[in-house]
Amino acid sequence: MQKLSVAILGATGAVGQRFIELLENHPWFEVKEVVGSSRSAGRPYGEMVNWVLDGSVPDSVAGLTVKSSDAALDSPLVFSALPKDAAQVEFELAAAGHMVCTNASLNRMAEDVPLLLPEVNADHIALIDAQRRKRGFTTGAVVANSNCTAMPVVMALAPLRKFGVSKYLVVSAQATSGAGYPGVASLDILDNIIPYVSGDEDKLETEPLKMLGRLNGERVDMLNAVASASCNRVPVIDGHLVVVSVSLDTAPDLDEIITAWDSFRGPHPVPSLPSAPEQPVRYLPQIDRPQPRRDRSTGRGMTTTIGRLRRCPLLGYKFAALSHNTIRGAAGCSILNAELLAAQGYLGDFRPVSAQMAFGD
């Protein structure tokens, strides 16, 4: 099988680097184009990038020449790690026929953009058809993934939809990698907590409602729930922890909730996609888990871990949940989204071999 050529927008940033790291040796996709700022354009990626992840730039990408943001791209599939204010280029790329899987927040809440989380709302992929019709796209589209802090909230609440989620209150402890690089200054965060993360509280009170919503023809009906969020930055490298209180319409036992989490699987063909974890959600029985450093890499960073489920005297139930913010909460989720698009035939002629076999086409 020939791998599909992939371009990365915002390739020199922290999330762009995570895309490149996760796509090294990917069975279906191969990074062939890296797009950066005008300052970097025309020079080898390996020289221009300040690699902030562990280890070094993968050799397969180090030699690629950085393209400028207005260069035409050859890759059918584009991953975007652009900041919000640069993300308007994404619809232009979609218009030019590219499938854009984006981590940027700009278009997440647009009615015709799927805010896709394969295990949770794979059927929202149908919004692509509306998007193409409305915007005159043919082979292209923009598919978004959620805010990184919304991720553990949605992964924890999705298995509870059957109990009727009517209210949730979230307090977050967010890792510094969520702010990109250079992002949070060490003078701001060593021996400190910052009780504010610009923009994230709004996202936590809205994005989950769309993600957990029900597809209704070619639109999504929002989940009818009331939400409240308070966001905090903490001196942790990776892993967003959320402390959640939730009201459920039915009154499940604690054991029923734990079973709902541990047995949660995405719909066919999601569990067999290359980046899908064995368990999307895993309940940890220890009294003091999940912990960011110890649990963020569960399922290669794609499993959301949950712990401390107990009664909340005010809202009914409370617990803590954790997702790796730059893997499950950003690049890893975008890649899983693209795998779903490939498996469902949204990437033109490209048909992944293992998906054909796995999915029984």
Added chain:
Amino acid sequence: MQKLSVAILGATGAVGQRFIELLENHPWFEVKEVVGSSRSAGRPYGEMVNWVLDGSVPDSVAGLTVKSSDAALDSPLVFSALPKDAAQVEFELAAAGHMVCTNASLNRMAEDVPLLLPEVNADHIALIDAQRRKRGFTTGAVVANSNCTAMPVVMALAPLRKFGVSKYLVVSAQATSGAGYPGVASLDILDNIIPYVSGDEDKLETEPLKMLGRLNGERVDMLNAVASASCNRVPVIDGHLVVVSVSLDTAPDLDEIITAWDSFRGPHPVPSLPSAPEQPVRYLPQIDRPQPRRDRSTGRGMTTTIGRLRRCPLLGYKFAALSHNTIRGAAGCSILNAELLAAQGYLGDFRPVSAQMAFGD
């Protein structure tokens, strides 16, 4: 004025050290006795203590010989930094005539023990009379201060009592000094959060109700409110941050709440006590405050700082509050309690000169 002799129980521990640091150069009290474990007894304090605070052991205390826990004490006033399971000795000391101001949790909720916070419930001091009668004490008594994480909650809610506090939900980010020394292992907390602090959630759901309760003859009627708490340990040295959502019976404007905080003062004679801060509660207008490292020392560690007041879609209002956990939340509060006892004539013949003047006896 002759200073009053003071003894410290648990003097070699982290809170014991904070007592000694704060009492250096205290205008009324002087540390004359330090009580420690049998391992330390009989040796100079300066040799036995592993001083974990900044700087070094104050010279005035370094030369004191550590007394064992069963030694008779001469000091009328005793500060206790004992762990919970050692705190049963406190009533024995009270029976022997000592006024014991304790930071231990053992007796906080006993009906006849005041859980004293001078600015908030100075009148609860009247429980001492009931305690003495019931237990046959003459000059002695046990007076407790609250859990260190309950402190910022109570300081923030006390000025709001007039609006009718009916519900509060707290998520904490607690400094490692709250666990004493050696306490939290560095392997547990570097690049990490622990979403569990043994015992503290119960305390946060009960102690504030007593502290905010109303004195009714010689007992306290608990505040009639429902509470929910989730406690977390974070890689911060000092300063407990709480994120609070609260329901108020009346519907004050945000400005009214801020005014209630900034104008909050304790009753006479509390504001003139040596350890009382100018402002017990101070609202910070910046969008990203309070922060533990930058705000914990406000008012020499005795001021609770609050920020980010805004509407909570679920409970009505939300905000963040911060108290220095080993000063306002432990040793500093105990000392302020003792100052109030002195000013009110509960320390036998001892009459502080400045209090006489200030309080106009």
Added chain:
Amino acid sequence: MQKLSVAILGATGAVGQRFIELLENHPWFEVKEVVGSSRSAGRPYGEMVNWVLDGSVPDSVAGLTVKSSDAALDSPLVFSALPKDAAQVEFELAAAGHMVCTNASLNRMAEDVPLLLPEVNADHIALIDAQRRKRGFTTGAVVANSNCTAMPVVMALAPLRKFGVSKYLVVSAQATSGAGYPGVASLDILDNIIPYVSGDEDKLETEPLKMLGRLNGERVDMLNAVASASCNRVPVIDGHLVVVSVSLDTAPDLDEIITAWDSFRGPHPVPSLPSAPEQPVRYLPQIDRPQPRRDRSTGRGMTTTIGRLRRCPLLGYKFAALSHNTIRGAAGCSILNAELLAAQGYLGDFRPVSAQMAFGD
């Protein structure tokens, strides 16, 4: 091939846990016995251990019953993660026929105990014969690995032996995991450096001299060099960084030194052992490397990374070197030592299949 049964002494400690983690899915060895304190003995390992590494206890070990330290062991191969003062049991186990690969410091400098580092001094294995003869052992022996901070020093200096190492000065920045668990208190190390690590300076000034020494019959002639060490604890989880100045008898160019490092390989059959990294030493060209968090996992934690080679106005050359202290500097090195013993026929009848093939027996 049937795997060889292995016992772990000190199995519940931090290094013991690292042995268990690294031996999960090992091609030759299988953990069948775990030995702990009397408090743990008789109970399932998974219940007794406070797992401080990432993730959870491997299932294959969680169900093993912890044995007490005086129980007879069945495993021919024993890994010891005992503290120094408990390590006297190791010679008793050797007398009983066990091959003991130990991380404890007690016997490292004993004349008949090889301080083994396969890439550097595989021939020192011959000390086993002297040890067996001297102590009356038959199939057993004690084989030590070095202090974890000595590791990056020795790995960096070994390839330079051909230039004549006459002096080295080391200043370390040691991770907290080097002190075990609970080890370093968070109150001691957050926002702090401790310029002292008990015992390590002596080890850094002596152990490398033995490890870099020359086998002379059945003894080792120490390297004739003068050393000075200053050890510091830093707020880093894993990875010991050393800043080294060194005097070399010949005057190699910087490039010659870098080539010596990058081309360094252990003698046959070391490079083909399962735990051997592709490159034991790797020079990083970036100006600000190696860094503990980013480089400690190079070669699955078995590669020592070096950077910043430049002239030292005082000693000739200077550079920084980094080894993962609980992998290459402890458990990983012990396992590599055991693999060498297996390949060389020191583990009784056990003959690893891949080694037979690889080593061409």
Added chain:
Amino acid sequence: MQKLSVAILGATGAVGQRFIELLENHPWFEVKEVVGSSRSAGRPYGEMVNWVLDGSVPDSVAGLTVKSSDAALDSPLVFSALPKDAAQVEFELAAAGHMVCTNASLNRMAEDVPLLLPEVNADHIALIDAQRRKRGFTTGAVVANSNCTAMPVVMALAPLRKFGVSKYLVVSAQATSGAGYPGVASLDILDNIIPYVSGDEDKLETEPLKMLGRLNGERVDMLNAVASASCNRVPVIDGHLVVVSVSLDTAPDLDEIITAWDSFRGPHPVPSLPSAPEQPVRYLPQIDRPQPRRDRSTGRGMTTTIGRLRRCPLLGYKFAALSHNTIRGAAGCSILNAELLAAQGYLGDFRPVSAQMAFGD
């Protein structure tokens, strides 16, 4: 006494803020002008500054209007917290009659600029006369203070000059505040060490030689010593720790060295200047000190603490030393320099009252 009006260059940066904090309530000087970037100019300091120190902007400065860098200044005394590449303006200000006490590195090694450290080389102030003659200045001059990491080295070596300092080797552990704000990204330093600080190794190998040099007419003869430095950034907020090995021509006992440190005082009138600490250098007898968090505030951040003196097998002696990098190593030292200039009559007509008394004019 009327206070002297003072201007701060680079007032919104981290060192600029430290100047403002330290000058609040200064007995002689009063901040009347704050100079910032063109972005800030014309607006109130309190609105433009992102205050990164503890607490909040002092009220006395918050209302000052920020001046642009080309505005004429009224203050006779100017403190400069400019970055190196902006510091060329300093000589222009000196030409215009201002006394400029600068923390910038640009002009430190200029032959006619005193690299002033009052306790160590107060007589170097005589270079001002050469500077004025050579450059045609009348009342103005530029006076520099040293690199913040050179500070603990010089403070430790100055008392040892009488033993003949011929070699020193320094390895530093530098706090992140040394890089200004935003400075070091949290993603670079949490759970990490960076073994490189741009430019500092050169400064450590040269600036101390000038500072410890001997005034010879109107020039300074450098100390004749060979130096080697390796610089590292560590996750510490404030306080630069240096690990030093030193060769001394005579062979003092360890006790003689400790006595030299503890008895070290600056020449008249330095000890009586307002910012001078009681002890410029203090030896700590504990085995594990000095530590940045616990010892950086000794002497209000102006005392250099030293510990762990012992023999170095290679260079003779070794020890660890610590200075608060933004107080003693930057703003605090500049202020002490200005106090010396005032006391010696270099600030025009200004005569500090307390200095007159103290200095017996």
